[in-house]
Amino acid sequence: MSDLPSVPPTHPANWYPDPMGRHEYRYWDGTVWTDHVSNSGVQSTDAVQGSRLDRFDDLLTVGNEGARVTDQVSGTGWRGAGIEQTAFGGGGTLFTEPVLVVNQKAKLIELRNQYSVFDKNGQRIASVNEVGQGALRKLVRRQIDAGIDFLVPCGTTGESPTLTRAEHLRVCEITVEEAAGKTPVLGGAGGYNTSEVVELAKELKQIGVDGLLSVTPYYNKPNPEGLYQHYKAVAAATPLPIIVYSIQGRTGINVDPSTLKRLAEIETIVGVKEASGNVSQMATIAHLLPDNFVLLCGDDSITIPVISLGGHGVISVISNEIPVEMTKLTNLAMNGDYAGARAIQRKYFDLMNTNFIEPNPAPCKAAMAMMGLLEEAYRLPMVPVSDASRAKIQSVLKGCGLL
Numbered sequence: 001m002s003d004l005p006s007v008p009p010t011h012p013a014n015w016y017p018d019p020m021g022r023h024e025y026r027y028w029d030g031t032v033w034t035d036h037v038s039n040s041g042v043q044s045t046d047a048v049q050g051s052r053l054d055r056f057d058d059l060l061t062v063g064n065e066g067a068r069v070t071d072q073v074s075g076t077g078w079r080g081a082g083i084e085q086t087a088f089g090g091g092g093t094l095f096t097e098p099v100l101v102v103n104q105k106a107k108l109i110e111l112r113n114q115y116s117v118f119d120k121n122g123q124r125i126a127s128v129n130e131v132g133q134g135a136l137r138k139l140v141r142r143q144i145d146a147g148i149d150f151l152v153p154c155g156t157t158g159e160s161p162t163l164t165r166a167e168h169l170r171v172c173e174i175t176v177e178e179a180a181g182k183t184p185v186l187g188g189a190g191g192y193n194t195s196e197v198v199e200l201a202k203e204l205k206q207i208g209v210d211g212l213l214s215v216t217p218y219y220n221k222p223n224p225e226g227l228y229q230h231y232k233a234v235a236a237a238t239p240l241p242i243i244v245y246s247i248q249g250r251t252g253i254n255v256d257p258s259t260l261k262r263l264a265e266i267e268t269i270v271g272v273k274e275a276s277g278n279v280s281q282m283a284t285i286a287h288l289l290p291d292n293f294v295l296l297c298g299d300d301s302i303t304i305p306v307i308s309l310g311g312h313g314v315i316s317v318i319s320n321e322i323p324v325e326m327t328k329l330t331n332l333a334m335n336g337d338y339a340g341a342r343a344i345q346r347k348y349f350d351l352m353n354t355n356f357i358e359p360n361p362a363p364c365k366a367a368m369a370m371m372g373l374l375e376e377a378y379r380l381p382m383v384p385v386s387d388a389s390r391a392k393i394q395s396v397l398k399g400c401g402l403l
Contacts, residue, residue, distance in 0.1 A: 034145055036324055043324060044401055047372060133174060135374050139320070140178040142373075146323030149313065151175050152213050154188030156250065157317050157361045162379040169203055176208045190215030190245060194230050198237040211241040213273060213315070218251035224259045235268045242268055247275040247298060257284045264293045273298045273315050279305055286310035300326070300352040304341050307333040317355050321367055321402070322348060347400060354396045358385045367393050371402055 013030035015038060023037040023046065035045045143151060153175040154160040154168050163171065172187040179185050187209035189201045194217070201212055217230055235242055244263060246255035254276060255263075263269045274282050275298025286295055286309050297306035297314040307313070313334065319326040325344055332341040345352075355364045362378065366385050369376040370393065378384060385393065397403040 029145060035142065036145075042401055045371065133170075136171065136174055137178055139373065140175050143319065143323050144179065144183050146319075147327050148183070148319065148323055149327075150184040150186055150210075151179055152186045152188065152315055155213055155245070155315065156188075156215065156247070157320070157364065158188060159361060159379070159382070160188045160190075162382060165200075168200075169207060172204055172209055173207045184210040186211045186213045186243060188213050188215070189234070190217075192217040192220050194233050197230075197234055201234055201238045201240065205238050205240055209240065211243065211270075212238070213243045213245050215245040215247065216251050216253050216255060218253065221251075221253045224256065227253070227255060227259055228262055231263055231269060232266060235266050239268065241270045243294065243296065244269065244272045245275070245298075246272055249275075249277070254281075257281060257288050260285055260293075261288050264289050270294055271296060271312070274306070275299055277302070279309070282306050282311065283309045300355075301345075301349065303330060304333050304338060304345060308338065317360065317364055318348065318352050320361075320364055321351065321355075321371065321373075322400075350396045351400050351402075354393055357389050357392060363389060363393055366390055367397055367402075370394060370397055 013028060015025040016028050018024065018026040018037060019033065023039050025038040027034045027036040027038075035047050037044055037046045140151060140153075152158070153172045154163065158171070160168055168188070172185070175187075176185050185208075187204040187207070189197055189204055189212040191197045191200070197214065201214075204212065212234075214231070214234060216227060222230060231242065231244060244255060244260065246260075248254040255272065260272055270292075271294025272285065273296045274285065276282075277299055279302060282295065282297070289295070291310070294313075295306070295311045297303045297311050300314065300316050300318045303311075303314040303316075307330070313330055314326075316326050316330075325348060329341045329344040332338075332344070351367070355361075355367070357363055359382065362382055362385050365374065365376055365378070366389075368374050376384065384390075394403065
């Protein structure tokens, strides 16, 4: 166990002197120390070192797994080792269910990104590191801790095009588990085959997402009537609210304001993620559509002007790297403090652009790896960034105070 001290329970969430001594202040969320630190008023992240599992002492601790592990391993049914599960099987939450059954006598239990293997008597026999589900859970919790308003697993930065259907659903399921009903989850549900999108929407509803982000059909490039009928069919298949995702640069098709106005007449189509980069078009959308139709910016660098025109926020790429700062920027703009929002944008503007120096999300993943947030991994046709781009990313991160 780490000897990192806890703030007394009477202390509310706030900034306190860093008990690890590496920074001026570290953020206490009311329960545990977080990765958010501050020096001379400049915020960044630095992972809490050691096995900081004090809040789970009565559940599971490194070196003192106790009766809970023995009960899990020797039990029967869903919680015990007598039932075979796959790596993507099961539900539950991170510290209340087994993550993976190795065989009927041993299983893996996740401790953040580390797993321990126990025998049938609850004795630890090995440990391994895992970067899949564990890394995802950690990243989701990081976003929630930063105060974001909703989560969007399996959008396009979320690499949905290179996930299998089972993986897509499992990523969304894990996100729902970690959100635990406290933060809304919009599951990605788009494609160029309407019937497949309909079935995916139904499956995501069963998993428990709160809404859908549905990118326009691509490649077959439907006309406005085709777009309307596509989304009408998806909306008819599920009661979930739907955010239309318009990104012409990726799909080859634009959702024009008149088509959006027509779609807005469908009760469950409640908004649009507008990533055309065309501020004039976004102004037209804000003008034509009712105030309760949610206009979300899809480009970090123009979040402030879109909000000033009547937008309601942003579905962000850079939030993967700096969720606290991007949340603050958005909230300041929504409250009319454009000067405060611009100050944050000036600091991170180069990073917003550097995230797209090569096909997204490769630059963002490279940056997050440099920040110690994940392990770089790509699936073809995505490949790692070039050496020149990597050097640029590193330089920008240093300039932003993130390295």
